[in-house]
Amino acid sequence: MSQTDRPDPHAPPTFGERVTRIIGAVAGDPIARAELDMARVLDELKALGAEPIEDLTPEEARRQPTPADAVSSLMAKFGIPPADADVTSHDVVYPGAGGDLPARVYHPPGAAGPRPLILYFRGGGWVFADLDDYDSSPRAIAARTDAVVVSADFRRAPEHKFPAAHEDAVAAYRWVVERATELGGDGERFAIVGESAGGNLAINVAIAARDQGLTAPKHLALIYPLAGVDMSTPSFRINEHARPLNKAIVGWLLGHALLGVDQKEDPRLDLVNRADLHGLPPTTLLTAEIDPLRSEGHMLADKLRGAGVAVNAVDFEGVAHGFFGMGDLVRHARSAQELIGRDLGQSLAPLERGARVGRAL
The missing domain is CATH 3.40.50.1820 (Alpha/Beta hydrolase fold, catalytic domain)
Known part of the structure; x- marks a missing residue:
């Protein structure tokens, strides 16, 4: 994928994202209050297959996708290099x-x-x-x-x-x-x-x-x-x-x-x-x-x-x-x-x- 073909992580919300946020706000979902960049990370975490931790054993919870995994996934999609790689x-x-x-x-x-x-x-x-x-x-x-x-x-x-x-x-x-x-x-x-x-x-x-x-x-x-x-x-x-x-x-x-x-x-x-x-x-x-x-x-x-x-x-x-x-x-x-x-x-x-x-x- 070329640089110009990559999605923009700072792009305005899509129609689907706007609908999801409206539905979430009506339903009282706390994530409807999230900034778009935060919401996108949490949506990616869900897309990676993260299950409710409270329904799992500790061993199962340790194998779940993490917020760090969601960030890494989005960075790969967006072509974003880590900012602190020189550490x-x-x-x-x-x-x-x-x-x-x-x-x-x-x-x-x-x-x-x-x-x-x-x-x-x-x-x-x-x-x-x-x-x-x-x-x-x-x-x-x-x-x-x-x-x-x-x-x-x-x-x-x-x-x-x-x-x-x-x-x-x-x-x-x-x-x-x-x-x-x-x-x-x-x-x-x-x-x-x-x-x-x-x-x-x-x-x-x-x-x-x-x-x-x-x-x-x-x-x-x-x-x-x-x-x-x-x-x-x-x-x-x-x-x-x-x-x-x-x-x-x-x-x-x-x-x-x-x-x-x-x-x-x-x-x-x-x-x-x-x-x-x-x-x-x-x-x-x-x-x-x-x-x-x-x-x-x-x-x-x-x-x-x-x-x-x-x-x-x-x-x-x-x-x-x-x-x-x-x-x-x-x-x-x-x-x-x-x-x-x-x-x-x-x-x-x-x-x-x-x-x-x-x-x-």
């Missing part, structure tokens, strides 16, 4: 709390030398997904921060129930801090980023660093984090049947991840009601309009501010849960990546010599 990566192994686990290290282009280190945790509800499914997010972060990014995997439920993933996440941070020089970092500037369930891991690692006397991260970025266990919030009601995440899927994930309902009271899960958030680093918190986790994301931002934490909270309209890594196709994803990159870059910028001496005095 290099290699796979390593780190000592998790229950044994060795995979991790992927991303290096931005440019001159070599010690850089800040960012630890990233992927989504997947602690049950499915892997480093490949969430490759685009840490790659985009590395490209926009000039930092080394380490995407650390963790044990998955139901084989390893809560708090296995949380214990692995803390072990990953210890390892990154201890091996900073080996990984290409300067050993002084660290940040933590998490997406969805990984956002929950990220803030809990920052809490553990505070409580266990570990090196404190300089910034925390939470991308539509799982911040609580209340499925009666306004966003759960309005997005009950959203895609790719909805009320039934969140219930399915918690059912597989937890040993029992009493674990919902653990402050590592119920952040908005039970966690102590004092003393955490400056935080960027992103939420999406078409996401059942939106309300508790807003509540978490308010609680962080109440604990004296500097928070930059930004809500993105017209996009669904999982949009962040879709920067090659979804314009709001590109904006979100730039925002995260800017905030992390500011917090991780090296101190001037005079500022460093002045602080020491």
Whole structure:
């Protein structure tokens, strides 16, 4: 197919797309509120054969087409090269709390030398997904921060129930801090980023660093984090049947991840009601309009501010849960990546010599 024959990903909606959106709006489908570029990714995911995850076993869910697959499919159809292909990566192994686990290290282009280190945790509800499914997010972060990014995997439920993933996440941070020089970092500037369930891991690692006397991260970025266990919030009601995440899927994930309902009271899960958030680093918190986790994301931002934490909270309209890594196709994803990159870059910028001496005095 020649360049001129390729479809245009930014073309206005077709007649069929307009009809579908009208029918969806009448029927109350949350995706009818989506920006066209977001809707096209979700339609492609459905066309690839994705089935409702809540009707599957964990093993079946792990074999399903993912939003990343939908993006890749559309990029191939549109002839779009990946924007961050100049970010290099290699796979390593780190000592998790229950044994060795995979991790992927991303290096931005440019001159070599010690850089800040960012630890990233992927989504997947602690049950499915892997480093490949969430490759685009840490790659985009590395490209926009000039930092080394380490995407650390963790044990998955139901084989390893809560708090296995949380214990692995803390072990990953210890390892990154201890091996900073080996990984290409300067050993002084660290940040933590998490997406969805990984956002929950990220803030809990920052809490553990505070409580266990570990090196404190300089910034925390939470991308539509799982911040609580209340499925009666306004966003759960309005997005009950959203895609790719909805009320039934969140219930399915918690059912597989937890040993029992009493674990919902653990402050590592119920952040908005039970966690102590004092003393955490400056935080960027992103939420999406078409996401059942939106309300508790807003509540978490308010609680962080109440604990004296500097928070930059930004809500993105017209996009669904999982949009962040879709920067090659979804314009709001590109904006979100730039925002995260800017905030992390500011917090991780090296101190001037005079500022460093002045602080020491």
